[in-house]
Amino acid sequence: MAPQPHPSRLAIALLFLFFPLAAIADKGTATFYTPPYFPSSCDGNKDEGVMIAAASDAIWDNRAACGRRYNVKCIGATNKGVSHPCNGNSVVVKIVDYCPSPGCQGTIDLSKEAFASIANTDAGKIVISFER
Known part of the structure; x- marks a missing residue:
């Protein structure tokens, strides 16, 4: 007679089958830039719309x-000017440009429209979670 699997092991295996581990989001900061959004480092003069971003050295x-597309969510403030900048939304942006150091002030430099969809632009810089 073949050994039977332990019920708890079987339950755990089924959990992983039906509920795979979720991706763990990275944390960083986001700033924003304003139009014109092209030319860009990735796409030259191609207009990629407004839900776009420039990558810092950390993700370039x-x-x-x-x-690459990133799901970005505001999770907090970085300054005392706007203590609660986040609106609870997230945004998916496409990386179309490069934001080189030392000028780049965030992990991701979002278009102004993308930034405004997740936070108050008066904040200027926010703490984010992001994942591909």
Whole structure:
């Protein structure tokens, strides 16, 4: 007679089958930039719309970030000017440009429209969670 699997192991295996582990979001900061949004480092003069972003050195990956999409959510303030900048929304942005150091002040530099969809632009810089 073959050994039977332990009920708790079977339950755990079924949980992973039906509820795979969720991706863990990274944390960083976001700033924003204003139009014109092109030309860009990734797409030249191609207009990619307004739900776009520029990658800092932290995620640029020698141009490999071009075209990647990130789900970005505001999770907090970075300054005392706007103590509660987040509105609870998240936004998906496409990386179309590079935000080099030392000028880049955030992990992701969002278009103004993308930033405004998740936070009060008066904040200027926010704490974010982001994932691909």
